[in-house]
Amino acid sequence: MTHSESMRKKKTSGTEALLLERYAPVADGIVALFAGYVEAVIHDYASQKVVYIANNLSKRSLGDDSALDDIAPEEPETVIGPYEKVGWDGGRQRSISIVLRDDDGHTIGLLCINMKLDVFEQAKQAFDILLSHPQLVPQPDKLFQDDWQERINTFIQHWLTQQGLTMARLSHPQKRALVTELYNNGAFKGKSSQNYVANVLNMGRATVFKYLRELKETENA
Template sequence: MLNRYHAIADAIALLFSPYAEIAIHDLTSKTLVYIANNRSQRELGEDSNLSGLQDDYDLQVIGPYLKRNWDGNQLRSISAVLRDDRGDPIGLMCINLDISVLENAKAALDLFLVGNVLQPQPDMLFHDDWQQRINSFIHSWLQQRQLTLATLNGVSRRALVEALYQEGAFKGKNAAGYVAKILVISRATVYNYLKNIKESV
């Protein structure tokens, strides 16, 4: 009956190839009966080292949890209880995903992004960088309101332009055109917003 799960194991292994190994254990014989993409160098028929699962009828998923492979690579694993037509547990499908490649990538990114040699922005270059100040203000304004540029509508765009105006963002040359480009609206629309804002002050 566990044969019906072989195709699922193969499909998962193909989807996450070459990093996922899927093992199916028989709870009756407590042995490994199928393995897709064998990365652990296990053999069919060997002891599964499982016990007690037949007695827990409510158990569905175990994990995720961490394991260490024979080659030292870190695995993130999760196990699903397989059942027969009556709902009784008959097997266990274990998915072992090798995350060492992701850990190495994360370590490389952390090393790059931490930037031990990074220094504060030099005043001589950025003291008059109105574009940088607009970028920072917009990012902060959107974050505070849990918005993105893509989700802005007419009302929120005008509110952002007004906030930028209050911040003095439009003192820079071509600032209106720069803001229009960011908000994906015409320069005329920005000027119209600014006109209305000034009139209402």
């Protein structure tokens, strides 16, 4: 073994140790977050080999060739992708690669994160079928002509859209303003409508009744 070959072997084993120490826990954390749908593979640039696999979905083995010839030693790009590729089973995958460097900024490896898309595509197809039901007909007026709950729901969503607000982030003054608009548009004529609005807006019933009493007093005055 020549001196250069010995130094290269030492450098390779050293970079592999650095890669595993620094980035193996990162790979483990990523796949833990995404359960069984993601794998993370660490490639060593010096040896051009796979040195770590977390949640092996690609059926690769440690020591497999990495084929990193197209990655320049001082590649300025840090994140490559996302891009799509085909897995061993023919399923689509979405992947992203992160260039790993040492303390001096030299490229030492690549962390590739691969996500299986087939389960999400199946879920999307199921949702598409449910949400685009071909046999839906317009809501029958004879059945819902006095559906005050739906009218309240429609009014609230329209008001939220106009105001650029969301139900979850409504402040108390905004809820009071919404109750006022509902009152002015006759929303409280239905039986138990006060209780319904209180539940929808996550308010106390006493508070809604208080607002309505004040509105009626102002109106009578």
